[in-house]
Amino acid sequence: MNKLTYFGDGLISSLDDIEILAAKKAGKILVLSDTHGLDAEILEAVLDNFGQEVDVLLFCGDGFSDVGEVIQKALTNEKLQEKLPSLVAYVRGNNDERSYVISAPYSEEMNKEKTENHDNFKIIQLNIPESITFILAGRRVFATHGHRHCVNYGFDQLYAIADNLPADMIFYGHTHKAYFEETHGTLFLNPGSLCYPRGGQEPSLAIVSFPGIEERYVVEYYNVGKNILGSYNFEQV
Numbered sequence: 001m002n003k004l005t006y007f008g009d010g011l012i013s014s015l016d017d018i019e020i021l022a023a024k025k026a027g028k029i030l031v032l033s034d035t036h037g038l039d040a041e042i043l044e045a046v047l048d049n050f051g052q053e054v055d056v057l058l059f060c061g062d063g064f065s066d067v068g069e070v071i072q073k074a075l076t077n078e079k080l081q082e083k084l085p086s087l088v089a090y091v092r093g094n095n096d097e098r099s100y101v102i103s104a105p106y107s108e109e110m111n112k113e114k115t116e117n118h119d120n121f122k123i124i125q126l127n128i129p130e131s132i133t134f135i136l137a138g139r140r141v142f143a144t145h146g147h148r149h150c151v152n153y154g155f156d157q158l159y160a161i162a163d164n165l166p167a168d169m170i171f172y173g174h175t176h177k178a179y180f181e182e183t184h185g186t187l188f189l190n191p192g193s194l195c196y197p198r199g200g201q202e203p204s205l206a207i208v209s210f211p212g213i214e215e216r217y218v219v220e221y222y223n224v225g226k227n228i229l230g231s232y233n234f235e236q237v
């Protein structure tokens with residue numbers, strides 16, 4: 001469950017949970033990208049199926065308004081809030097705005113935030129960064145959309161980031177194609193597009209699990225479909 005009390009650039013959580021996640025022995029990240037702002041409903045279906053199994057929901061850009069809509073709804077919907085992982089992390093895609101505004105019910109726990117108080121509400125401007133880093137179970141995670149790193153033409157710039165940070169995992173989007181590789185101990189992964197895949201692929205998402213600092217990653221891809229009744233289904237590839 002996400003306590004929704006800390007709204008930093010690219011991170012929604014609580015300060016306590018961010019510290020707890022960093023110190024965990026194992027971690028699991030749900031990676032999504034490229035919904036293009038047209039289907040917040042699919043994000044709720046994803047949370048119904050995977051939200052309580054993972055530590056982090058990471059959105060790699062292009063369609064942040066879908067994420068913002070879910071966050072806004074979760075602020076007053078306890079059942080949806082319970083499905084949100086402890087940390088929601090996100091970056092800006094080339095089709096996203098630089099910020100997104102939500103209104104949150106006022107609470108003393110959120111009083112430390114630099115927001116504007118209107119009676120029982122706080123107006124919160126979520127700044128959407130080009131890239132973020134965070135620590136999960138001792139692993140340093142870097143995420144970006146990828147358009148500024150020329151990911152359509154190769155990964156040289158991402159390789160350089162992995163060396164310079166250094167980063168254990170690098171996640172990106174933009175190409176709308178699911179892909180992963182492990183190079184020199186760093187995992188590079190694109191979850192594909194949740195709504196608009198390319199290259200003959202199906203709509204997809206990825207889950208990355210790792211038990212600890214010294215062990216490698218387990219990568220699971222799920223294709224996303226919709227049945228004749230309009231419900232979403234998720235099939236592991």
